[in-house]
Amino acid sequence: MMDYSKIIDISISLDSNTTIYPANPRVVIEEFSNETGTSTYSKISMGTHTATHIDAPKHIYKDGKSLDEILLENFVGSCRVLDFSFEKESVTLESLKSKDIKDGDRILLKTNNSMRGYEEFYNDYIYLSGDGAEYLAEKDIKLIGIDYLSIKQRGSQDHRPHTAFLEKNIPILEGIQLKNVEEGEYFLVVLAPKFIGVDGSPARAILLE
Numbered sequence: 001m002m003d004y005s006k007i008i009d010i011s012i013s014l015d016s017n018t019t020i021y022p023a024n025p026r027v028v029i030e031e032f033s034n035e036t037g038t039s040t041y042s043k044i045s046m047g048t049h050t051a052t053h054i055d056a057p058k059h060i061y062k063d064g065k066s067l068d069e070i071l072l073e074n075f076v077g078s079c080r081v082l083d084f085s086f087e088k089e090s091v092t093l094e095s096l097k098s099k100d101i102k103d104g105d106r107i108l109l110k111t112n113n114s115m116r117g118y119e120e121f122y123n124d125y126i127y128l129s130g131d132g133a134e135y136l137a138e139k140d141i142k143l144i145g146i147d148y149l150s151i152k153q154r155g156s157q158d159h160r161p162h163t164a165f166l167e168k169n170i171p172i173l174e175g176i177q178l179k180n181v182e183e184g185e186y187f188l189v190v191l192a193p194k195f196i197g198v199d200g201s202p203a204r205a206i207l208l209e
Contacts, residue, residue, distance in 0.1 A: 018050065054173055067200060
């Protein structure tokens, strides 16, 4: 049995007020009761890239792998949280090189996005630079995560923060909350519903310390 002292939930809560990336479907939860009034059930509607979620290759590539085709081992195992809260615009290649990242790591990027939170959407979120994305992808990391709703700068024509990973079937975990997580090593568990053929999905993500 694995030994751990704390479970840290790094997921965003889901309800009708959940902040979404512009133009994405909002979260809608409708509650119903059966005819006899003895039970309650709900209809939930949301986009595949809502709150804490996974990007699969199909998100960018029409013939890319869907979420169910990505090995579970990418989402469960040791990981490193790297603190880049000193960055003002993006996580740069130079800063990444200072962190001694190894082949096969699972990497979660902590920035000032975590401090600002998810109460509203803001355009000037910290993102991963294209050069930084290529550097990490070349190391064949198992997963990359970042603490905002997109790893790419909004409106940028530099698509490498998505393409560098997804063309190599490296899943992207977006919308995590790392405010109360210090830089270091953890055990990551990210599980999404077992949808078939989808380009991504909301997920529950936790760290074991």
